[in-house]
Amino acid sequence: QSALTQPASVSGSPGQSITISCTGTSSDVGGYNYVSWYQQHPGKAPKLMIYEVSNRPSGVSNRFSGSKSGNTASLTISGLQAEDEADYYCSSYTSSSLYVFGTGTKVTVL
């Protein structure tokens, strides 16, 4: 199972919106609405930010939103803040009943 493809880095100024893409295949992202997104600050464990493509867990800011079109899922962060600077990973359930993560995206707040 190959890793899902994400851009290596995305940057934006405070207050701006950015979008991170996550591209897979019809056997993972495109085949199921089980895409989730995780935020990871340096030296810390990942944190669930979005599940089932577009649902936010309790306590996660509504500045984070998710969507999917075909084999590509996206995470949008609006009103970018300094605390959003971190690595972000997508994950998807697969047709093999296994899981795959994305390659990861480093978000930089300029």
Place this chain on the structure above:
Amino acid sequence: EVQLVESGGGLVQPGGSLKLSCAASGFTFSGSAMHWVRQASGKGLEWVGRIRSKANSYATAYAASVKGRFTISRDDSKNTAYLQMNSLKTEDTAVYYCTRHRIEDRAFDIWGQGTMVTVSS
């Protein structure tokens, strides 16, 4: 407090074995599927494997990169999951996280702090 705490990491020679533990508290461990995810230094997250609950026959599954070498087990009486790693390779060097998996939406909602495994001679 909902919590997962990994332990058992350390330095091991290539070809050696190591067993990691993941102690859970604050939630119904016995009803939860538990997964292991690893992260090499400066690299991305890699799914390692999982074990389902008793209700789902403790079914296990593994990534191709570890299949046949790693074994996941659990002891519900101790609220603990395990990752037995055999025939270790240098490329297995990573921080290993255990995480709780929600079967209803396929999300990993609780994560441990990770334990470092270094495979080197």
